[in-house]
Amino acid sequence: MNRKHADGGTLLVTVFVFPGVRLLDVTGPIEVFTSANEFGGRYRLTIVSADGDEVRTAAGTRLGVDAAVADAHGTSDVLVIPGGPDWDRMIRDEALLGAVRTLDARARRTVSVCTGAFLLAAAGLLEGRRAATHWRHSLRLAQLFPGVRVEHDAIFVRDGKVTTSAGVSAGIDLSLAVVEEHSGAEVARAVAKDLVVFMQRPGGQSQFSVRARAPHTRQEALRRVLDAIAEAPGTDHTLAAMARRAGISARHITRLFRDELGTTPARYVEQIRLEAAQAMLETGDDPMTAIARRTGFGSPESLRRAFVRNLQVTPGAFRARFRSTGSGGPDTVHVR
Structure with a gap:
């Protein structure tokens, strides 16, 4: 792909956060994209929340944000939707789902980490698509959203503009694959070595x-x-x-x-x-x-x-x- 933009040749990655988000779902992809910048990648990251306020993660850590969804202008090359352990509450939060729909409409590509797939499904963005989530929750995803074709053992699945990934650290696998598409295998390999992770994980969720x-x-x-x-x-x-x-x-x-x-x-x-x-x-x-x-x-x-x-x-x-x-x-x- 190696797509570069006229505005300095950067690619915009937008990470959506909300109260109760899982910390590693957020920081894993951020580390991959920022590390890629050290090896030739050109990513600009922005963190947004529904109202622009900082959020407290499921681990209790506070996360600052750059903007509210309404104030986040421009088209995202990659939109990251993380998950959280309280996903059953998340999928009933209409304001949260509305924010996801708004961001997705302004993104060239949307990716989810772990139970972030539930947010995408509840927002209607996975209907008719194949998807992955944490192995412990994949059956529930299939039950709640029968229009989603769940791949129970996949680390990540791409269907059209939407890519969903498995549990927690799988967001790193997915982000490395995105970096490889944008900047090539050598950059992705350098990032994997720098973070001391597999270039490609040995095995499915089983x-x-x-x-x-x-x-x-x-x-x-x-x-x-x-x-x-x-x-x-x-x-x-x-x-x-x-x-x-x-x-x-x-x-x-x-x-x-x-x-x-x-x-x-x-x-x-x-x-x-x-x-x-x-x-x-x-x-x-x-x-x-x-x-x-x-x-x-x-x-x-x-x-x-x-x-x-x-x-x-x-x-x-x-x-x-x-x-x-x-x-x-x-x-x-x-x-x-």
């Missing part, structure tokens, strides 16, 4: 580690097995090996996996190994043969099949995504 999201178990034998798998994914984790490690029968270990984790031993091991392979692809340039061997897949072909079956992407394509935010790819970004 990315949280397999071990971390597994239910806590009081079964000591099973805990020993799970810890052994996590510590050394590439070693022998056949059913017989796990049973020996736990000191119980293969039938019993299978039943524990089913009852405690809701999966099979083989499926669990594959997920842990897949996670380990993702980490190696994200952080290094090891050949596929070494990655397959060290993570227990054995061969590059077995590694490839596991990636395609679980993530719908090859290991090579997964690694390539860390060279870009993915802004030039599909409008729905799962970034797995």
